[in-house]
Amino acid sequence: MITAQVPADWPTTEGExxxxxxxxxxxxxxxxxxxxxxxxxxxxxxxxxDDDRDLVAAAAVVLDAATLTVVAEATxxxxxxxxxxxxxxxxxxxxxxxxxxxxxxxxPGLVICDGYGLAHPRRFGLAGHLGVLTGLPTMGVAKxxxxxxxxxxxxxRGSTAPLLAExxxxxxxxxRTRSEVKPVYVSVGHRVSLExxxxxxxxxxxxxxxPETTRRADSLCRRxxxxxxxxx
DNA sequence: GCGACAG
DNA sequence: ATCTTGTCGC
Numbered sequence: 001m002i003t004a005q006v007p008a009d010w011p012t013t014e015g016e017x018x019x020x021x022x023x024x025x026x027x028x029x030x031x032x033x034x035x036x037x038x039x040x041x042x043x044x045x046x047x048x049x050d051d052d053r054d055l056v057a058a059a060a061v062v063l064d065a066a067t068l069t070v071v072a073e074a075t076x077x078x079x080x081x082x083x084x085x086x087x088x089x090x091x092x093x094x095x096x097x098x099x100x101x102x103x104x105x106x107x108p109g110l111v112i113c114d115g116y117g118l119a120h121p122r123r124f125g126l127a128g129h130l131g132v133l134t135g136l137p138t139m140g141v142a143k144x145x146x147x148x149x150x151x152x153x154x155x156x157r158g159s160t161a162p163l164l165a166e167x168x169x170x171x172x173x174x175x176r177t178r179s180e181v182k183p184v185y186v187s188v189g190h191r192v193s194l195e196x197x198x199x200x201x202x203x204x205x206x207x208x209x210x211p212e213t214t215r216r217a218d219s220l221c222r223r224x225x226x227x228x229x230x231x232x
Numbered sequence: 233g234c235g236a237c238a239g
Numbered sequence: 240a241t242c243t244t245g246t247c248g249c
Contacts, residue, residue: 046239047239049239049240049241051240084238084240085237086236086237086238086239087237087238089238089239114238114239115238115239116238119238120238126238126239140238142238142239144237144239145238146236146237146238147236147238180249185238
């Protein structure tokens with residue numbers, strides 16, 4: 001496991017963090033459809049926290065997109081880089097996530113984040129931010145609708161509805177990955193189209209509501225945190 | 233001003 | 240995010 005360092009110029013205040021988002025959001029590329037589902041690598045990233053010890057553990061798990069078999073994995077631990085503030089999640093998670101991605105022995109391909117990309121108050125969520133910093137194609141799959149809304153969704157797996165901001169701007173999609181089960185919320189990050197992001201999400205959910213990528217990354221970063229500081 | 237609010 | 244057992248249901 002690698003140690004993640006918080007960059008010296010990392011934002012300290014909410015104002016600084018918002019300024020960074022405003023400065024970087026224009027660099028997001030949205031005119032590429034991205035790698036097609038079922039080919040190459042898909043990588044899940046996630047983090048777990050130990051707020052008492054101010055620790056964060058990140059995991060990156062690379063899957064073969066065709067078989068959903070684990071190809072490689074890496075973890076990183078570090079100090080929590082920023083408090084949790086809705087809309088500023090990236091500043092809390094990115095240093096550790098980047099360190100885990102850097103520790104991988106192979107290219108990650110498409111990176112799937114646990115959170116949002118375009119679906120964000122300033123249209124620059126975790127996934128878009130990670131994409132701009134790394135140049136990698138990225139997308140977000142979140143478990144909650146945040147401040148967004150969507151029309152009622154049909155009950156069958158594969159049903160979608162536009163995810164809408166207050167001004168009716170479409171920022172992503174609610175997607176039913178299991179029939180009769182609460183949907184997930186998909187939004188583009190960097191260099192991936194929404195249509196492709198939805199297709200990837202369906203390809204990664206043959207059995208469970210959440211993508212295999214985030215399920216694998218979630219369990220790995222929790223395990224890493226446990227191993228580091230065992231329960232009392 | 234108050235509440236809501238990805239993880 | 241995190242604290243947490245059993246339990247109802249497909």
